[in-house]
Amino acid sequence: xxxxxxxxxxxxxxxxxWGAQTVAIGQPARIQTGRDFKLxxxxxxxxxxxxxxxKVVLLFFGYTHCPDACPxxxxxxxxxxxxxxxxxxxxxxxxxxxxxxxDTPSVLKDYLAYFxxxxxxxxxxxxxxxxxxxxxxxxYEIEQSDSAAGYHVNHSxxxxxxxxxxxxxQTFGYNAGIxxxxxxxxxxxx
Amino acid sequence: xxxxxxxxxxxxxxxxxxxxxxxxxKPVAPIGAExxxxxAAAQTSEITIRDGWVQEAPPSQKxxxxxxxxxxxxxxxxxxxxxxxxxxxxxELHKMELSDGLMKMRRxxxxxxxxxxxxxxxxxxxxxxxxxxxxxxxxxxxxxISLEFNDGRRQSIEIPVRPRxxxxxxxx
Numbered sequence: 003x004x005x006x007x008x009x010x011x012x013x014x015x016x017x018x019x020w021g022a023q024t025v026a027i028g029q030p031a032r033i034q035t036g037r038d039f040k041l042x043x044x045x046x047x048x049x050x051x052x053x054x055x056x057k058v059v060l061l062f063f064g065y066t067h068c069p070d071a072c073p074x075x076x077x078x079x080x081x082x083x084x085x086x087x088x089x090x091x092x093x094x095x096x097x098x099x100x101x102x103x104x105d106t107p108s109v110l111k112d113y114l115a116y117f118x119x120x121x122x123x124x125x126x127x128x129x130x131x132x133x134x135x136x137x138x139x140x141x142y143e144i145e146q147s148d149s150a151a152g153y154h155v156n157h158s159x160x161x162x163x164x165x166x167x168x169x170x171x172q173t174f175g176y177n178a179g180i181x182x183x184x185x186x187x188x189x190x191x192x
Numbered sequence: 193x194x195x196x197x198x199x200x201x202x203x204x205x206x207x208x209x210x211x212x213x214x215x216x217x218k219p220v221a222p223i224g225a226e227x228x229x230x231x232a233a234a235q236t237s238e239i240t241i242r243d244g245w246v247q248e249a250p251p252s253q254k255x256x257x258x259x260x261x262x263x264x265x266x267x268x269x270x271x272x273x274x275x276x277x278x279x280x281x282x283x284e285l286h287k288m289e290l291s292d293g294l295m296k297m298r299r300x301x302x303x304x305x306x307x308x309x310x311x312x313x314x315x316x317x318x319x320x321x322x323x324x325x326x327x328x329x330x331x332x333x334x335x336x337i338s339l340e341f342n343d344g345r346r347q348s349i350e351i352p353v354r355p356r357x358x359x360x361x362x363x364x
Contacts, residue, residue: 066250066253067253067255069247069255069256069257069286069297069319069321069322070257070288070295070297070315070316070319071288071295071315071316073247073356074315074316074356074360074364076356077355077356077357077360078360078364080357081357081360109252112250112251112252113250113252113253115250116250116251117250141293141294142294143294145296147299148299149284149286149299149321149323150281150282150284150323150324151255151284151321151323154296154297154298156294156295156296156297157294157295158293158294158295159290159295160293176290176295176316179364180360180364
């Protein structure tokens, strides 16, 4: 009887744990395993996500005029790369701009170079970008403002981790720390 | 009637009497307190600004953010209304908020600092939005920012430029 209760509690915890995992992943149902997309990279060249098969991909939607959340995420990922050491080259950060009006390939190139990390910057037409945003269950909105900095881009700040086959395996919320990102990437590199 | 009045007075005296033995500190007027210059200095010292830094921006970026802790040691709430700096076109007060899954940035009119309290301008919260850098700001540079409060007080600070990564805590 004691064992029965113990087993029941363990299964209950497993169910709860599984449930929490599902919630953390967001809307996984929307993402097709390994589905490709095409955008333009920071060198102005056409770029398919499938070119990154074989690498762990950390995909983030942001914009270069972002003063706070994007530099924070990029700095976290740069640090995570340092912590991965010799394996850093097997994981790549993909920064997808949700501000094609300002983020030209050259702007993206300059922006990413600053963070000294293994990264690719992608931009495209609004239609192309919107399709990718939708696929990942991400979102953004352009908000006109009276700020001297021009319009704001409010955007979701989740970080999507794809394995070497392009499948979404984990989503990190904005408050995920550097260590949890590293801990998420490492098992995939084994 | 008279006796009850006497009792009331006696009671009032009895209750009030212990207070007479508690020394009441007399307000001590500092020498020269009547001079405006001293008053101004005393007021300014009620605000302490610490741990300030300007985020280094990628070279082509014309915007960045500045962060700091503003302490208010005074007895009244104050509010930061305006900030200016010679090295940028404009500084605005902004707040980041994560709502409905979106990281939203909103311009605010002022940032309140409660009496005997502090406000931390930090990533993910309030920041000074530094717009229109006249020259790239690099680690090692210092930036002078003048802060203006709702009661007319002004305070000038010199804060260092630091990369975001350098200011990142381990848990981040």
